[in-house]
Structures are given as structure tokens and as C-alpha cells.
Amino acid sequence: MLNIKHRNIVLVDLDNTVADFDRGMEIFLRKLHPDVQIIPACDRRTFWYQRDYPEKLHPLMQGIYNSHGFYADLLPIEGAIEAINEMSKDGIEVMLCSANLRDNPYCASEKHAWVGRYLGRDFVERLILSTDKTMVYGRVLIDDNPNLEGIIKPSWDRVIFDRPYNRETEGPRLTDWINWREVILPLMNA
Template sequence: MRLLIDMDGVIADFEGDFLRRWKETHPEKTHIPLENRKGFYVREQYPQEFSEFVQEIYHSPGFYQNLPPMPGAIEALKEIKNSLNHVFLCTSPMLPKYENCVLEKFHWVYEHLGTDWVNNIILTRDKTVVKGDVLIDDKPDIKGSCIPEWEHVIYDQPYNRNITGNRRLTWDNWKEVLNIQ
């Protein structure tokens, strides 16, 4: 099996750390608890007048590099690497402000997983062009210029539970879902 694994919301806790920083930076402003998050883009659920403040958080230097791993993700990735020959991290850079995000994603992978995994980073805005059997991704629907070869297995998050029909996975049940021992 050739496995593609997304980063934000799957192995790096984008939403959890965004919320933590939001509450720390803007304690007087309203916040949306993780379990109430709807829709993929956090900026779209916050009031329009906060849009700039929301983006300031995830565009700030150090945001991506310091994201905590999702619980169980690092252990699962290490086990997956031992079981499968072809595993890639398949991640989309934030645009248009990519300058922190791109470099920091590489640093993050190096720090948490090591050089082997840095060699297997695929950075693309169009995941449909990437070959694979399975893509694990929290994004509700993934569109691009090709009909994807991979099956989109959704990494379960409150904001993608409106999607039905895809198989779902978390780092608690990945072995059963992927049928890996």
C-alpha cells in the first residue's frame, strides 16, 4: 500500500493550538470550542470582524513549527513506517503567506520524526495529482485537476462530521481501518 498522510489536523494539532493561542491573545473576544467547529476553515466560522486577528495567529512566525503533535500520531507514524514501504506526508502550504509555513513544516517533521520523513514530504496545493492508494486527510472534500487514484480516508474531526460515505480514522483505530498489524 502506498499511503499519503496529511499534516495539519491529522498529525499536527492546528485547531487545538489555534484555539489555545486565540484565547491567550484575545481573552476578551468570543471563541469557538473545538467540538463546535464547523466547516474546514477556522477563519470562516469566526465573526467577520475578527478575520484579520484569526489569520494573524496562524501566519505568525513559529506557529507551524510549534504545533503539538496530535495525540498518538508520532507513535502511529513510526509503526506505519515499519509496516509499509511507501509512506509520504502530503501537505498543502498556506497561501498567499507561505514564508513561515513552508519552512516550519519541514522543521516540524525533522524535529518530531527525523530525516527519513523529511525525505518523504510532498508539498502541493493539488493532492489529486499525487499517486497513492490511501490519503488520510481531515479536509472534508479534496478537489483538484485530476480524478484522484487514492481513497480519501477522513481523519475524524468535529468540522468534517457532515461528510458521509468516506471511511474515517483516528490514531486510536488506524490499524483496524487500514488493516495493518
């Protein structure tokens, strides 16, 4: 059983917060569909990757992120792994909180393997897959999703992980993992 100090829990999203989903999409698109004009990361406007593209391309996009190996091969976002290890060392109980995908039968096992690969075996026990993050307990949730909704009032304060498509969202913002202390620590002590 995990021995956790519950007041110190920081929930951390995976996709586009720790694992670079957008870059994964670009790599697969270039390889499999070189004819598709890729929207640069800085010009992304919607949380859902495919919605920045014409509707006729949506099935092709879904085919990529629902495919075997997609989640396993994502690359970490710069500084994320180091920051998570630093938080742990400083006594913060980091739990990874990520959604599962209905139409990708490999998603859960590949996220499990990804966490083991980049953060180590012990961290696999700290992976929570939940589509509704309000149901997960924590002091803080770091997430790129500007529209987090769920069935209960969340226990956590949300810190938005900065991406071009969430710039309108107000509240504490982590623009670079290197700055985690100045953004997260004041919320932990509040």
C-alpha cells in the first residue's frame, strides 16, 4: 500500500502536461500522412487536437491516437520528469492523473509502461486513470485542460499548464516546469 501524506498530494496530468501528445501527433502525421499540412504547436487553438483541423481529417487523427504504440512512444515535455522527481524529493506526494481512452484498448497499459519507463517502477503505483478528475483527491491539479468539469466540487486547486489553446483561462499558470516551486508551493501552504 502507498504510504501517503494526504495534505501534500499534487495531481499531475499526463497528456500535453508531462507527455508530449501534440508532438506525437506531428511525428505520426509526418510519417503516415505527409500530405497533411501540420499546424505548428504555437498555432494550436483548441484543447482537442483534431478540432484545429478540417472535419474530414478527424477519422485519420483518431486512427493515430487510438493506434497501438502511440502512447508508448510519446516523448516527455521538457523539464517535466525532472520537476516530478524534485517535487517527490521535497516531500510532495505526486500522483499522476490521466484520462483513459474509450476507443484505444492499449491506452491504459501504454500509459502504465510509459510511467515506468520515465519515472520508474514505483511511480506506476501513483498512476490514476480517471476521466472525471473531480473525483480524484488532491491539493493541487496541474493540467493543460481549460475545461475541467466533473460531477463534484473538486478538492484541488487547478494550476493550468500553459499551452497556446488555454491562454484565456484565468488562475495560477505553470509556463515552464522549471518554475514549479514558485507556482505550486504557495498553493500547498495556502
